[in-house]
Amino acid sequence: NAGVMQNPRHLVRRRGQEARLRCSPMKGHSHVYWYRQLPEEGLKFMVYLQKENIIDESGMPKERFSAEFPKEGPSILRIQQVVRGDSAAYFCASSPPGSRYLYEQYFGPGTRLTVT
Amino acid sequence: DAKTTQPNSMESNEEEPVHLPCNHSTISGTDYIHWYRQLPSQGPEYVIHGLTSNVNNRMASLAIAEDRKSSTLILHRATLRDAAVYYCILRANYGGSQGNLIFGKGTKLSVKP
Numbered sequence: 400n401a402g403v404m405q406n407p408r409h410l411v412r413r414r415g416q417e418a419r420l421r422c423s424p425m426k427g428h429s430h431v432y433w434y435r436q437l438p439e440e441g442l443k444f445m446v447y448l449q450k451e452n453i454i455d456e457s458g459m460p461k462e463r464f465s466a467e468f469p470k471e472g473p474s475i476l477r478i479q480q481v482v483r484g485d486s487a488a489y490f491c492a493s494s495p496p497g498s499r500y501l502y503e504q505y506f507g508p509g510t511r512l513t514v515t
Numbered sequence: 516d517a518k519t520t521q522p523n524s525m526e527s528n529e530e531e532p533v534h535l536p537c538n539h540s541t542i543s544g545t546d547y548i549h550w551y552r553q554l555p556s557q558g559p560e561y562v563i564h565g566l567t568s569n570v571n572n573r574m575a576s577l578a579i580a581e582d583r584k585s586s587t588l589i590l591h592r593a594t595l596r597d598a599a600v601y602y603c604i605l606r607a608n609y610g611g612s613q614g615n616l617i618f619g620k621g622t623k624l625s626v627k628p
Contacts, residue, residue, distance in 0.1 A: 403558075432615055441602070442559065444615040455615065490558045492616075503549070504616060506558030 401426070403493050403507035404473075411513045418478040418485070420510045424493030431474045432492045432504060433466060442490060448474060481514045488512075519603045524623045527593045535588040535622055537603030542583050547606045550577065550588050551616070552599040559602065559618075562588065598626045 404423040412418050424431050429449055434442040444458040448468040459466070463481075468474040478485055488511050492504035520538040527533040539548065549564040563570055563577045565586075570577040576589040590597055602621040 434616075434618075441618040441620055442553075442616075444617065447615055458615070492558075503561035503564065504559075506560065509558050 403491055403505050405489075405491050405507035405510050407510060408508060409511050409513070411515060412481045413515055414482055415480050418481050418512055420476040420478075420489050420491075420512070422474040422476070422491030422493075422507060424474070424491075425505055427495060428493035428505070429496040430494045431468050432494075433474075433476050434490045434492065436488045436490065436509075438487070445476070478512075481512070483514050486512055486514045519605060519619055521601075521603055521619065521622045523620065524625070526625045526627065527590075527597075529595060529626055529628050530592050533590040533593045533597070533624065533626075535590075535601050535603075535624065536585065537587070538585045539603070539605055540584045542605055543607070545607050548577065548579060548583075548586050549604045549606050549616070550575070551602045551604065551618075552597075553602070553621070554596075554599045559616075562601070564606075593624075593626045595626050595628060598624055600624070 403425055406421050410418055431448045433445040435445055436442045446459050446466045447455040450468055451470050463479045465477045488509045490506050490509045492506045494502045494504045547564050547566050550562040551559040552562050553559045563572055563575050565577045565579055569579060578587045600621040600623050602618050604616050
């Protein structure tokens with residue numbers, strides 16, 4: 400059973416470009432979470448999605464950031480017009496259907512975004 | 516979700532037990548205590564969780580104080596692979612919570628050979 404997969408693992412973008420980060424949850428998992436880790440800091444929650452629905456985006460910056468989890472395919476975190484402050488590691492996590500409060504979250508290896 | 520307090524860093528010798536403390540004096544009755552760890556350049560990894568009783572699994576043990584205001588993660592024999600940042604996280608078990616994890620700064624564990 401493959402774990403959570405994220406690609407690309409490393410992404411370099413120039414200021415003003417768009418970044419697309421992909422996350423394939425573990426097989427059978429229906430909850431997807433995105434977290435961001437700035438250099439030398441802890442992880443911060445960004446958004447929580449189920450298939451075709453954004454459940455909680457309270458941690459997402461108001462502008463330039465969006466996320467989706469379509470019926471088919473991976474979850475996508477999209478950052479438009481990237482700035483240097485967006486440079487960070489972005490982690491995706493998934494958990495099984497059912498009680499999302501109790502099940503552990505399984506994390507992917509992360510995408511390290513560098514904005515030049 | 517209630518707040519947790521952990522030491523910034525701890526050191527251990529290889530093959531010795533490690534006790535990682537966590538204070539959570541404002542824990543509520545519906546909060547579960549979860550531990551995750553993050554190895555260098557990797558995503559976090561679930562370690563263990565519990566509510567009131569002590570818990571054991573293949574990775575570690577979790578000892579929870581009777582008043583639940585503190586807990587201790589126990590690694591029985593530290594290995595070099597256990598060097599990581601360990602996060603103690605409280606997760607509410609009720610409908611008002613969306614279940615996302617709130618990470619603090621954690622405890623950076625160093626293991627000496």
